[in-house]
Amino acid sequence: MNTNVLLLPLLSCCLLVAADVTKIQVERNVTTELKLNNGIAWGEWGTVELCPSGSYAHAFEVKFQSPGGTDETALNAVKLYCATETEHDVDYVTSVVGIEGHWQGMRVCSDGFLTGMRAEVLEPQGLLHDDVAVENVQVQCDYDDNEILEGVENLPMFTPGIYSEWGYCDAGSAICGLQVRYEAVSIGDDSATTDLIMFCSAVLGQRDRIVTKSLVLDNGMDWGKWGEADYCDDGSFASFMEVKLYCVKPDLHPTNYIISTGRRNGEWMGMRSCSRGFLTGLRAQVLGYQGVVFDDVAVQDIQMECNYGDEIIDGTKTYHNFGIPNGNWGTWARCPNGSAICGIETRLEDPNLVTDDTAVDDLSMFCCALNPTD
The missing domain is CATH 2.100.10.20 (Vitelline membrane outer layer protein I (VOMI))
Structure with a gap:
């Protein structure tokens, strides 16, 4: 399989190169330094x-x-x-x-x-x-x-x-x-x-997030295994994506970033951010099963909706297919009003030296209430 076409990455530190202080505050939301x-x-x-x-x-x-x-x-x-x-x-x-x-x-x-x-x-x-x-x-x-x-x-x-x-x-x-x-x-x-x-x-298991809705793909593939769900820190929501999800609080203070599972193939395509508000909707472009002769890639691209439809951001902006057909876009899955995306879970097919493998096959995101006291 041509792994160069796997352009949907799952998590990186692209935002965190300015300084080690930024790295420990945003990448892992450090709670204590043992000196x-x-x-x-x-x-x-x-x-x-x-x-x-x-x-x-x-x-x-x-x-x-x-x-x-x-x-x-x-x-x-x-x-x-x-x-x-x-x-x-x-x-x-x-x-x-x-x-x-x-x-x-x-x-x-x-x-x-x-x-x-x-x-x-x-x-x-x-x-x-x-x-x-x-x-x-x-x-x-x-x-x-x-x-x-x-x-x-x-x-x-x-x-x-x-x-x-x-x-x-x-x-x-x-x-x-x-x-x-x-x-x-x-x-x-x-x-x-x-x-x-x-x-x-x-x-992560200590985080207590009440999920209001799970956003699932209606065109995901059932190959591979689901990774662990990962959530933004309490009180923060996804405002940037790659997809990894970058989490910020309502005052735009960054807290952490999250990912479910991933592979080393491909290149990160750069962070996409909402001009205001949080991520509230999801859909993906997925290429269906191509048979035993042609290469399977499954998820090719992802789009996210900001602030209940004010803005659409693309994962890859332009999908370079290298001769592989374009898949179909699924229908939009959206958070209820008053909620925003706070978590992610991906389904991944691991590398296989004998048969075709596809990396990301399916994707879910989770919505949490913006004001859980309501």
């Missing part, structure tokens, strides 16, 4: 790295240099392993990864996600002794002080550092990303990881 109270201000901060939307860290691993060298550095990197609430592993993230040491193996929560963090840090040792800064990291699983995971088990004998105070995610949140401060290799003494931040965001 060390004894980190050392040497080196430079690496990039903020976040688990994909809808996933959280359920395991971690550290890269550690054992003692014995002329310039010891101890902790050289931290890695978070990301999973969904259905325990499906989706990715891992790191910030800065140093060149020294070895990965120590995954430390996995028996249940739930990482919810707390602290680190053992050796204070500056002066000119005559070796500095290593962060020596070890501990994390808490699922708000349970009885399940603490240690990055380096049976820590080799360094000069003992002091553990920082524990930092905990708020209730209903879990760790979703990290940022590392790193002192690079130099001629003099260097210490690799010197400081660390982890970020918490609200677990």
